[in-house]
Amino acid sequence: MEIFYGHIEDGGMMSLPEQESAHCVRVLRHRAGDTVYIIDGEGTMYECRIMNDSPKGVEAQIIASHEGWGSHPYHLTAACCPTKNNERYEWFVEKAIEMGVDRIVPVIGSRSERRVFNTDRVRRIALSAVKQSLKSRIPDIDEPVSMSDFLAGGLGDALGLIAVCYEPKNAEGQVVPRVHISEALSRSDNRRVVVLVGPEGDFSPEEASAAIAAGYIPVNIGTSRLRTETAGMLAVASVYLSKF
Amino acid sequence: MEIFYGHIEDGGMMSLPEQESAHCVRVLRHRAGDTVYIIDGEGTMYECRIMNDSPKGVEAQIIASHEGWGSHPYHLTAACCPTKNNERYEWFVEKAIEMGVDRIVPVIGSRSERRVFNTDRVRRIALSAVKQSLKSRIPDIDEPVSMSDFLAGGLGDALGLIAVCYEPKNAEGQVVPRVHISEALSRSDNRRVVVLVGPEGDFSPEEASAAIAAGYIPVNIGTSRLRTETAGMLAVASVYLSKF
Structure with missing residues (x-):
């Protein structure tokens, strides 16, 4: 399971910064329509569908969110x-x-x-x-x-x-x-x-x-x-x- | 505290294998008369005095032994x-x-x-x-x-x-x-x-x-x-x- 790190945008979207986008598109060869897992770094993991597969800035639609994903009880x-x-x-x-x-x-x-x-x-x-x-x-x-x-x-x-x-x-x-x-x-x-x-x-x-x-x-x-x-x-x- | 690994010999002596001897004499510049700490690898540490400072094979006299040195209760x-x-x-x-x-x-x-x-x-x-x-x-x-x-x-x-x-x-x-x-x-x-x-x-x-x-x-x-x-x-x- 490959995880990306991204930012929440308006309209239920997430964007990946340039390095993550390049890794997503150039290395892992993800394309528009693929499902990807993006964390916000603040405690939530988003299941997303790629809408724009630009290696400069991937944009993805949020399908589901998992708050407290991978958290620990302390x-x-x-x-x-x-x-x-x-x-x-x-x-x-x-x-x-x-x-x-x-x-x-x-x-x-x-x-x-x-x-x-x-x-x-x-x-x-x-x-x-x-x-x-x-x-x-x-x-x-x-x-x-x-x-x-x-x-x-x-x-x-x-x-x-x-x-x-x-x-x-x-x-x-x-x-x-x-x-x-x-x-x-x-x-x-x-x-x-x-x-x-x-x-x-x-x-x-x-x-x-x-x-x-x-x-x-x-x-x-x-x-x-x-x-x-x-x-x-x-x-x-x-x-x-x-x-x- | 530098520890060497060696073998027990007759007459209350310990010997260091070649690599340990070279490290002891060439790198750490120990000489006859120096006190060194040698473990036998089986649970005892020996405080020794170097008698022969050959980089091919250090020989040392045992002064004191510490059984169970650095052991753990399980x-x-x-x-x-x-x-x-x-x-x-x-x-x-x-x-x-x-x-x-x-x-x-x-x-x-x-x-x-x-x-x-x-x-x-x-x-x-x-x-x-x-x-x-x-x-x-x-x-x-x-x-x-x-x-x-x-x-x-x-x-x-x-x-x-x-x-x-x-x-x-x-x-x-x-x-x-x-x-x-x-x-x-x-x-x-x-x-x-x-x-x-x-x-x-x-x-x-x-x-x-x-x-x-x-x-x-x-x-x-x-x-x-x-x-x-x-x-x-x-x-x-x-x-x-x-x-x-």
Whole structure:
């Protein structure tokens, strides 16, 4: 099943941008009259019939719409520091989308070695992962943000979890023992979750204690030594596997 | 922390094979007298002092041994069909080892498109993943085996789970409803687990019913449409996240 990404137009029509149109007409050789499946990137999939098969701009009539197509029963913000190696972050984004994620935030921690982040490239990868995994909503990919600015944004009514590799302290200097991420998730029936995963050198003690002050629960993701992108992927997997 | 792979010799000594020796001496410039960490691949890590720094064959004296170093509190056999794209399977092997897996079996299902499997290459990748993730036991990587031969091997006392994308039937033609993999794992305190994950076209109904007859519980891995290697990785993640 091939999915296209397009925009809603007046008169019950959808249009495909140029690249999608070229792929639809030149590569997949679709012609007027063919049925195609177009997502709006916001959570709806439209079954459409092609009216204009121009490789510059396909136009298609909506036949049926499927709201919430490929959705998941939780709302997850994965705030993961970029990895030194870009490819590994892109892999994390692909896997997170395959499972189900709503927002990806490249948080820059004080120990982050990578501070430059190609948001456009990651957004392109996200769109392709969304289509490949038959979903209709493209997760938000934020611009990079410092840890303090991200925390200042607040948790709202979400369950906040911060993964750290050591026992962190609160602002008063008391140890706040970590719980296993699966336990933290099973203790709460909140379906809005924010997970924070640090860079290769982890979050600093100051960052961890700022997160605790902001309402985050410190968690561990098991005892294995995990790469940053594996930790991020497992944080998403924990939510995917527990909030079904 | 750099880990080497070597063999135990008489007299409390360890030796490194040629490739490891060259890496140790030529690349990392270790010399006689240096302390190095050598795993035996069978579950023990040895702290050693280099006695002979030949790039053809390093010899080192054992100072201390750490049994069960980097081990995990379960025994998992991941019997996953090879993916069409080799790289994706290799990625699965790397991530499974990072979390913790004991045996990887490339099962060939009746719908498997890939029936050729480079076991030696996957074993090399496994060794490198073991060293990178600070573990001391290299999981067994089996030669490819047909689904029927694998099932004939029996489950022993392990909990057997088979991931399928549809509701399978038993040999009598009755539907055996799938349970979510996290539920199946939480219902059992068995720490020996075998998970079966099919190829791109899934296991056939006949294979699923043969697995049920062999004692496997049919499970689903959530509602997302997952790639084969993501399903395999999530099966391992489910065990890693629940049997801690």
